[in-house]
Amino acid sequence: MKVRLMMTCREATQLCSDQHERTLTRRERWMLRVHLFLCHKCRKFAAQLAMMRDALQRVANLQADSSPAKLSPERREAMKHELRKLV
Amino acid sequence: MPKNVKIPIGEPPTGDPPTNGQHGVDPADWVDQYGDALLAFALGRVRKREVAEDLVQDTLLAAWVNRERFDGRAKFATWLVSILRRKIADHYRRDARTLTASSLEENAPDPFTPKGMWRRAPWKWKADPAQLAEEAEFQRVATSCIEELPPHFRQAFQLRDLGDASPKEISVILNISPENLAVRLHRARVLLRQCLESKYFGLAARTASPHRGSS
Incomplete structure (x- = not known):
């Protein structure tokens, strides 16, 4: 039986992604470090993931800025109207 | 009567309980007291403004209909947010249902071989996130790449990477396990990366060729 020393790129990129949601276990961190040391493709991926997240968040914020999180006067009145119907 | 309550975005708001259940309320x-704060909370979780506004309205209507159930143990604003959370989850459930009916693309092309290797190696991206975000062409490509993601992946991605919700909250909204969420986010990010590379960075590399020869 073959002992697998290296995780696959699929597994490594999964951990790269998981890092944004949770703290990796000690073993996972170690395995990922070994993989990234040896694999330039996944190294690029890890860097791109962070950059992509940053850039896309900025785009989303730019798009959201044009309309502040406030109800418009019309919408406000429409809601009041709906609520009063129930009273 | 309750005072005007400011609710921090993305967190369960706090505030004085109103004179619920009493006559004359x-x-x-x-709408004036809680509307904007609820809208801010909703906008952190659904992208479309009309949808967020509808969810706020549904929340207030449901709150009025069920006002007897507010027992005063929690803050009234917290109670409203708990209703809004349920409305958001309902929204995603409905959304997923219409989407699966309309698309059979859950099996989007796997970027990895059966042995778990890259099918196509990632390229080198030369870019600064802040500059990218300002660029109209990048904005256009980014928006369309996100739209093109298979629905389940897109929902997870938008909630997590573009919204305010925590992974735990997203698992509840989408009614999936944290492991399943992690898998969806991974797939979404890999597909998105690939899409940006072929539709944006690929072209950038071709038009500004001096940067390409590094790998």
Whole structure:
């Protein structure tokens, strides 16, 4: 039986992604470090993931800025109207 | 009567309980008191403004109908947010249902071989996130790449990477396990990366060729 020393790129990129949601276990961190040391493709991926997240968040914020999180006067009145119907 | 309550975005708001259940309460006042804060909370979780506004309205209507159930143990604003959370989850459930009916693309091309290797190696991206975000062409490509993601992946991605919700909250909204969420986010990010590379960075590399020869 073959002992697998290296995780696959699929597994490594999964951990790269998981890092944004949770703290990796000690073993996972170690395995990922070994993989990234040896694999330039996944190294690029890890860097791109962070950059992509940053850039896309900025785009989303730019798009959201044009309309502040406030109800418009019309919408406000429409809601009041709906609520009063129930009273 | 309750005071005007400011609710921090993305967190369960706090505030004085209103004179619920008593006569003479006008639910229309809730719109002024809680409307904006609820909208901010909703906008952190659904992208479309009309949808967020509808969810706020549904929340206030449901709150009025069920006002007897508010027992005063929690803050009234917290109670409203708990209703809004349920409305958001309902929204995603409905959304997923219409989407699966309309698309069979859950099996989007796997970027990895069966042995778990890259099918196509990632390229080198030369870019600064802040500059990218300002660029109209990048904005256009990014928006269309996100739209093109298979629905389940897109929902997870938008909630997590573009919204305010925590992974735990997203698992509840989408009614999936944290492991399943992690898998969806991974797939979404890999597909998105690939899409940006072929539709944006690929072209950038071709038009500004001096940067390409590094790998």
